[in-house]
Amino acid sequence: MNLFQSQSNEFPARHIGTLSSTKELLAVTGYKRLEELIDRTIPASIRKKDELSVPDAVSEAQLLKELKEISLKNKVFRNYIGQGYYDTITPSVILRNIFENPGWYTQYTPYQAEISQGRLESLLNYQTMISDLTGLPLANASLLDEATAAAEAMNMFFHHVNRTEQINQPRFFVDNNVFRQTKDLLITRANPIGIEVVFGDYRNAAIDNSYFGALIQYPGEDGSIEDFRSFINTIHSVGGYVAMATDLLALTLLTPPGELGADVAFGSAQRFGVPLGYGGPHAAFFSAKDDFKRSIPGRIIGVSVDAAGNRALRMALQTREQHIKREKATSNICTAQALLANMAAMYAVYHGPAGLRNIAKRTALLTRTLAIELGNLGFEVINQNFFDTIHVSTNNVDAVRENALNQQINFYYSENTIGISLDETTTQSDVLDIVSVFAASIGEDTSSVIFDNEASLDNIPSSLTRTSLYLTHPVFNSHRSESQMMRYIKSLENKDLSLNTSMISLGSCTMKLNAATEMIPLSWSHFSRIHPFAPVDQAAGYQQVISELSAFLCNITGLDACSMQPNSGAQGEYAGLLAIRNYHIATGHGHRNVILIPISAHGTNPASAVMAGMKVVVVKALENGYIDVDDFKAKAEQHSANLAGTMITYPSTYGIFEEGVKDICDVVHQHGGQVYLDGANMNAQVGLTSPGLIGADVCHLNLHKTFAIPHGGGGPGMGPICVKSHLAPHLPGHWSLGDGKSAVSAAPYGSASILLISYAYCRMLGASGLKASTEYAILNANYMKARLESAYPILYTSHNGTCAHEFIVDLRPFKTSAGIEAEDIAKRLMDYGFHAPTMSFPVPGTIMIEPTESEDKAELDRFCDALLAIREEIAAVENGTADKTNNVLKNAPHTQFVITADEWQRPYSRQQAAFPLDYVKENKFWPSVGRVNNTVGDRNLICTCEPVSAYEEAVS
Structure with a gap:
């Protein structure tokens, strides 16, 4: 090894947790080589022959260096554009701790x-x-x-x-x-x-x-x-x-x-x-x-x-x-x-009601001062009543724009007016600079502005001045020091299980590693402070990242064009269906409005189709989980004249690479329809096959699944769509880009800042790392399946007995044999320190497990050990050793308050309840509440913080 070489790229090995355990995992699955498992899992007819056209992987240090250079291509001007987007100050305690x-x-x-x-x-x-x-x-x-x-x-x-x-x-x-x-x-x-x-x-x-x-x-x-x-x-x-x-x-x-x-x-x-x-x-x-x-x-x-x-x-x-x-x-x-x-x-x-009001009042006073000073210069301020935004009439917009750009200032321009929106970050010096820009446009010089801190806010009419109280709850009035704030945030974090606690094996949701290096650039000012409607030449760094990532995604999907605008997976579904709809309209087939959707599809699929003006026709599934091809063909024939297309998920929602997928795509095309592929399961495709190879015309990608954007407790997400060339003219557009096309999200590139994460993910893995990630996602799933299938029925597998990157464990038999339901097992897993897999989807009474490529063998084993121990607990109920209604599963999860109570009258030990396996003792995660009553919550809906009296009543 040459120690004088540039930094070695260790990222693939750090991202793929089982890379060093390949032989052990393969031994359990019964395969000698990883290639053999992949060949048995993915049909040969859709296997990708060539390598991905993604640049060679770079090290984490090199990636950060490159991204820093890219970020500096963005120009951080002072933005007074407004239009729903404003500069702000993120309190450091929130930046660091959340x-x-x-x-x-x-x-x-x-x-x-x-x-x-x-x-x-x-x-x-x-x-x-x-x-x-x-x-x-x-x-x-x-x-x-x-x-x-x-x-x-x-x-x-x-x-x-x-x-x-x-x-x-x-x-x-x-x-x-x-x-x-x-x-x-x-x-x-x-x-x-x-x-x-x-x-x-x-x-x-x-x-x-x-x-x-x-x-x-x-x-x-x-x-x-x-x-x-x-x-x-x-x-x-x-x-x-x-x-x-x-x-x-x-x-x-x-x-x-x-x-x-x-x-x-x-x-x-x-x-x-x-x-x-x-x-x-x-x-x-x-x-x-x-x-x-x-x-x-x-x-x-x-x-x-x-x-x-x-x-x-x-x-x-x-x-x-x-x-x-x-x-x-x-x-x-x-x-x-x-x-x-x-x-x-x-x-x-952090700020509380008084602090927020002070920020608002200061912003409004600065805006009032600006309006007065511009009026003194002879400019007409169109709106007399305002908060933080004024529109100024002028017949010399170009001169103001030129002066503003020279001062690195952005306003909002229309034909004869200029919009100026101030915000929390605006200072008195900024106001002076704005006035100077306008003064210079009419050949005048100004060097002073009068700021009256005691001035009344006469720009807000008295009839619309707020008199009612807000944020009176103690939580908004208690945490004034940073110590208090930090501890409050930490106290909430301690109640939540996240990926820094243990694996989250949710099928279809792909909870993989969100590497720290991928996250770091999001806080850099040259990425974080760019307004979405700033001139494109001020966002050259973003444009480079968007362009390169688009090219990566097109190559990965085998499609021709990409839109980064949809800011969630479901929005990607909707945008893809609109592209299909608009294509049919453009080609004189606007009557085509029928979409065939398998019964196993994600629930957002039919919802998105209806929102796109489509009529949903449901296709049956066979006993083995495959799409019923005969039913599909019959319904395609029945609706041939009006067939807009189909929505399929691949691998299927049941975790199977169906061999007949190309035939299904061909049937749709023969009847004049288009194929939409739901990219929720792309983590089993990248580098091995692709939507374009399968026959799709459009595919949305969940960047918060396959491409490592964090789930964030329920968002953010991104759902860009890739399409074949004939659909490219029908991708979303945006007024700020001047393309004359309709939008599906507020900003031209959706949630643009988090594209940096997926860009970094692709750059640090490179073509070989991306492919390896897919292979190990499949290997890890088959390893866990092999460990569990002797204890639990596995619902669906391919004809070769393999699964894709996820598999379904059938828990329905235990309801009959022991009165134990999927929910009981999900809650009991919490006592073992784990989040439950996806529950009762796509099949009620089951769990769907997806380990991803990011977990190491030890963590996969801990999870399997937990499920195998739970199977023994179920057996205890089945054979009568444990009570059918008062057992460790029905009472799960067990909080520390239950475990440490003075009285213990349950027919199992505290040890079994709280520390069922040795590893749990070393790193115990305590659920902060017992099993939650869903019915009470729905019948008595309370969706805001209760008044203090409610807490007092609860105590008494």
């Missing part, structure tokens, strides 16, 4: 409530913050971005009013003063489902009973603050509902939407401490009147009780409603922006 902390960013969505109480409490804080500031009683635990939240409000109103198949009120009014990206996205979402969007001035809108609702912005796109009370009453008088886009910081000073009569309030929580990041990820907020609690999209965190009657939090009501309702769903929301919602919630905890 944003950069794997204990927060590697958590999974909190479906297992007992080991998720920390992030559930933080998300409850978020809901409380939103509810308080908007003046509406019900809030969800975040959506994707402001524009898609607007679309969710529109869809919710539409289905709420038009509850039958006969649509009597198809029109939706949108005020002209709404953000442009929001208006564009509303058109995208409205058209496929038959909504007519009508734009106009709310002051003279001709509203009649053909309207089901309206959307207004408060403050408006131009910064103006309007009193919408009369307009809201008008909409209500015709049976419609009103959604109000708004700004959280402004609402500390303004009358909240709920008090004005709005039915829904929404917007972006970005300016509460979340970096710009060239457009995201940013948590959208959404609150509503209680009337909508059964139809509000996304996740609601609710308060319930555990088995001992103690307070416990859980996700309530409509959680993953699309998986239940499938084609009858009104939303396909799956990924949220939980990590960013937690940051925003902690920002409110």
Whole structure:
């Protein structure tokens, strides 16, 4: 070994946990060579012959050096563009302890409530913050971005009013003063489902009973603050509902939407401490009147009780409603922006109500000062009432732009006006510089601005000045020192199981290593402080990363073009289906609207299809889990004239590489349809096969699965789509890019900042490492299957007896033999220190295990040992050694309060309950609550922090 060579690239070996254990794993699976296992698993007809065209791998140190150089190609100007995106200051205690902390960013969505109480409490804080500031009683635990939240409000109103198949009120009014990206996205979402969007001035809108609702912005796109009370009453008088886009910081000073009569309030929580990041990820907020609690999209965190009657939090009501309702769903929301919602919630905890108001008041005073000074120079400020944004009329926009760029300043430009939005980071010096830019454009010089700290906020009308209290709960008024804040964050982290605790073996969700080196660049200012609507030449670094990553993904998928815009997997599904729909329209086949979807498909598939204006036809599955090809062919023939395409997942949702997949694609193409491939299981394809090779026309990729973006406790995610060349003209576009195409997300590249993670992942693994990751994901799954199949029935395998990267364990027999259900085993795994695998999907009463390539053999063995020990516990119930209703499984999980109680009257020992295997003693993770009562939580929905009196009553 030459020690004088450049740094060796150890990353593949550090990412692939079982690389050094290959022989031991193969011995258990019965194969001598890894290539033999792969050949038996993946059909020869779809095996990739050539190598990936991804650059050779680089070391972690070299990657960081290269990314630093790329970042410096971005130009960090002072951004006063606004339009829903504002610079902000992330408190260091939040940056270090949440944003950069794997204990927060590697958590999974909190479906297992007992080991998720920390992030559930933080998300409850978020809901409380939103509810308080908007003046509406019900809030969800975040959506994707402001524009898609607007679309969710529109869809919710539409289905709420038009509850039958006969649509009597198809029109939706949108005020002209709404953000442009929001208006564009509303058109995208409205058209496929038959909504007519009508734009106009709310002051003279001709509203009649053909309207089901309206959307207004408060403050408006131009910064103006309007009193919408009369307009809201008008909409209500015709049976419609009103959604109000708004700004959280402004609402500390303004009358909240709920008090004005709005039915829904929404917007972006970005300016509460979340970096710009060239457009995201940013948590959208959404609150509503209680009337909508059964139809509000996304996740609601609710308060319930555990088995001992103690307070416990859980996700309530409509959680993953699309998986239940499938084609009858009104939303396909799956990924949220939980990590960013937690940051925003902690920002409110950190500053408290007084601190937030001071930030808002200072911003408003600086804006007022700027307006006065520009007026003194002779410029007309169009909006008289404003919070942080003014629009200035001028016939010399180009001169102002040139001067501003010379000073490294960005404004928002339109034909004869210039928008200026100030924010938390703006200083008095910044205001002086802005005034100087305008003065220079008319040949004047200015060197002073008068700042009056005691000036009244006469730019906010008294009739719309907030008088109601907000954030009165103790959590927002207690943590003022950094020590308190740090300990509060840590106390919540301690209640949550994340990847820094143990493996999370969720099938279909691919909870792999999120390497620290991949995460580090996200905090760099040259990536974090770029506005999504900044001129493209100021984002050359981002453009390079996006271009290169797009090329990587096209090569990996075997397709021709890529859109990075969809900011979740479900949004990728939707964007892919829109591409298919628009292609058919463009080729004169707009009548094609039938989509064939296997019964085993992800629940978001049929939901996305319906949102894209498609009619879903379900295809049967065979007993072995394969798609019923005869049924598929029959339905393709039956709907041939109207067939738009099919949605398939490959490997299948059952964890199988079906041999007949190319035949299925051929059938669709023969009948004039297009093939959409759900990329949720791409972790079993990369480097070995590809959607293009299989026959797909479009594929979405879950970057938060296959390409290492962290799940963040329920988001962020990214769902870019790759397509064949004939679909490329129908990829999403964005007004800020001037391409004239419709958008599916608020920002042109979705949650652009987290693309850095997947870029780093590809660069550090290189072609051979990417392929090896897939091979070891398959090897690890087959190893675990081999260890478990003597104790548990494995539901589906290929004809050769192998699985892909995941497999399904059938737990249904134990309900008959021992009264033990899948939920009992899921909760008992917590006592062994593990998160349960995916439960009851795609088959009720089962668990689906996906180990990924990132776990080492010791961790795989610990998990297998836990399941084998649980099988012995089930056997004890089966043979009568353990009680059928009062046993270690039915009572799981066991908290430390139960274990250390003075009395112990259970028919098994404390040792068995808490420390069932030796390894548990060395690193015990304690669930903080017992089994949560779902029914109580749904029947008595509480979705905000309870008043202090509630805690006092609980104690008494």
